[in-house]
Amino acid sequence: MLDKSFNPAAIEQAWYQRWEAAGYFRHRDHAKPAYCIQLPPPNVTGTLHMGHAFQQTLMDALIRYHRMRGDNTNWVVGTDHAGIATQIVVERQLELEGKTRHDLGREKFVERVWQWKQESGSSITRQMRRLGASANWEYADTEGQKAGYFTMDASMSRAVVEVFVRLYEEGLIYRGKRLVNWDPVLGTAVSDLEVDTEEEDGKIWEIRYPFEDGSGSLSVATTRPETVLGDVAVAINPKDERYLKLVGKRVRLPLTKRYIPVIADNYVDPDFGTGCVKITPAHDFNDFNVWRRLFADNRSIAKLPYAGLLSILDLSARVISGQWLNEKHSKSDVAARRDDEELLALVPKAYQGLDRFDARKKIIADLKAEELLVSERPYKLRVPRSGRTNVIVEPMLTEQWFVKMEGMAKDGLDVVKRGEVNFIPEHWTATYNHWLENIQDWCISRQLWWGHQIPAWYDEDGTIYVARSEQEAEKKAGSRKLKRDPDVLDTWFSSQLVPFSSLGWPDATPDLETFLPSDVLVTGNDIIFFWVARMIMATRHFTGKVPFRHVYINAIVRDAEGEKMSKSKGNTLDPLDLIDGISLEALLKKSTAGLMKGEHKERIEKYVRSHYPNGIQAFGADAVRFTFASLATFSITLNFDLSRCEGYRNFCNKLWNAARFVLMNTEGRDCGLDEKLPVKLSFVDRWIVSRLQRVEAAAEQGFAEYRFDNVAASIYSFVWDEYCDWYVELAKLQLQSPDAAVQRGTRRTLVRVLETSLRLLHPITPFITEELWQKVAPLAGKKGATIMLQPYPKSQPEKIDEAAERDMAVLKEWTVAARNLRSEAKIPPGEKLPLYTTAAPPVADVEGTLAAVQSLARLSEIKQAQALPDSTAPVAVVGEARIMLYKEVDPALEAERISKEVARVNGEIAKAKAQLANPSFVERAPPQVVEEVRKRLSNHQQELLKHQEQLQKLRGRK
């Protein structure tokens, strides 16, 4: 006998281990249709958060659904080496030991990262197992960790090198000196996507630049005064009448002895600020472009000697003495000038060595002192910060590797346009398109140690040899001595290859043939650019195929109030705490662990105490998964509500108890397995079977449309509202039947419908369904080691029985009406009363229906008569019939109740009449709609008459 209530902890882990050990998660048979999902590989440093749990619930539901449908499923999983994130984690550890990575040296440091990874990495994959993820852990697992592939392992790395070499050979990867976003703390370039630009409160300053000839000055505005030191020109708009005559003149750069020219460029907006812009080409993207347009490729550069690329910051963003970065200036051009000496100290000594923000302060003070500061005003500006360290990035001119994006981007746009890849919900296509249409070349080199080292070597002359190995490079270089490029690749460079590298590419493996393209990618909208777009481009380029057919963009998980989850607010939830439960004390400790500032702590504690006064209950993985499925609409956000989770835990308990009831009434008895014995099915049996077909169809449709909410809701209401609330109650009655064939039919239906419901639910709630199925299935004549590999229920339209559904609707209507009379008349549940009716229910099985109503509404008997007894007892109108619950009640109260009914019906009548009185409605609306309204009107009118009759009777009594 089952326990009285559902206890998830008792079953979950045991089942998972059994499934995994039995190898049920592996793909099985390449002759069957393939179904493949690629997991967005979580960072090895990561722990499971709500977003993961949500995504993985959906992926697992799809995988389990397709596995049950007999598909050859392969959920390819793995972890990402997460270059920057992981390096930071290990560097922090070293910090605690008082060391930096430089103390260890590159080789030892990388060793250390690997060591860390083996010991504490991939804890996230262990957490995924708690959720029930039926992932193919052994697939592409070259490290034997049962965590899938690792993007730094040998086979994945091989693909990375191969891709790099091929792209280089095709001329799509190049090395160049470009302005890039530079993180001065990490000391590396980052890509455009890794920079978050937020509006912040800052200041804008206006600075005066005196003319060389002493004829006055002009003013420029800036939000970064420290860059004054690197100015090489002042620009105005060529159409700006005010300044046109100044072009070619020189101004003195404040705080220095340099003179810089006034130039003209369309980039300048004459209506903004003073209409004059300082040009700092080595430290600003716009200025760099101006410089390129006007000087770099312009022969007139000879006339503008000092307008070079002047760098004034080192790679940690401290002010240096100043250095010309473009060759023309660094060599002969500058040296030939007369005023060289002035230039020797490009940046005054006073500023050298200062951090960029200290330099800013000093420069402002000095400008003030020299009366060159015109104004200082508060200003909202967009500040670019590094996504990882949150420090302000500095545009820095450095040698980096880039991937040309134009051609691949065009192809990426085409495959989506052609519908080979579809976004779900569809509107994400616009986001994808917009980015690809405006894509810039991708800076892929990072000045880090942890990652795939770039397979490029240089000889002493700086000639580049890109090769698959050092040997290959040496072969190319001949006798020259080589040095390998120290940089590593952007993490996304390897992740973009996952759709094919995980399947064995560059080898032509059977799995590559079978599982590419995968069926659907389930991922967050935040990595459409980082990952989704790049996978599409790379996979197309190297395999000619798309990586996946569908991209399901899942909602962002927020807290119950719709707030972003963040540690500093204390509103984060750990999926494992929802599964296992957690006490308030433990939760408090956990929420405030590892915090830097004391002031947050109080606020977080307050939040936690008020939201989880008793901690969090253990809901179990099934309830958590069901909650995620129910909330998976196409909305952009998902507000995770604990009370919702509790509701679905209750649902699991309901299912558990329904099974408990069924088992109590069927185990050891005749459940109709012997086909030779007669079986009688009532319309109630046929009704529940009919309803089951409809739910099966709804589930199939829901999965096909990725409407997990619809799948969950339709099964939920079937199990609870139909099977438990009505069928089980009526089955109790049928089990009392003296007819063995009726009993047999009832047991058979009870068992079969339950067994099918378990299979229907299994993709969403795997644990409870497995546990119950093991007990229920044999009673339905089914055998199997696991529900996981049983066929998913399929709707059989021939079992839809509309007559039974209609009759059941009448049964429900009568029952509810009678119960309602009881309730309104405040009759205690224990008291049984007779019910009078003026007509029989319009059903095939009148006797059976009346018996059911009598039982469900707790009536002593049902009597049919021409007229109702002359009584003030409560009366209801059900279809053609009037029914009376035979108990004298206060006529005034009863009159009031009926008056309410009359008012409601009158309202309906008025609405219908108004519609029919409109000639154009009657003429133009479809006939069946008009007919419907007519029928509704006539029904309501009849009902009204019956109510009025009763009302009169009651009034006569007063």
Added chain:
RNA sequence: GGGCGCUUAGCUCAGCGGUAGAGCGCUGCCCUUACAAGGCAGAUGUCGUAGGUUCGAUCCCUACAGCGCCCACCA
């Protein structure tokens, strides 16, 4: 500045051209031998505002308001 999305019951959300739905919450009455993590009954909405299209609009169109997200080189 450009783009996308949202606004429906107290809360969180489905519905998207023909009598407004769910979960949670709320109100009564019940520990009725599957389940109090439950049963039965019930209340609750000028479907953001203003126009338009239509026989008919929560649903389609336009404008406006509020909220959210993404992209963008205005110093």
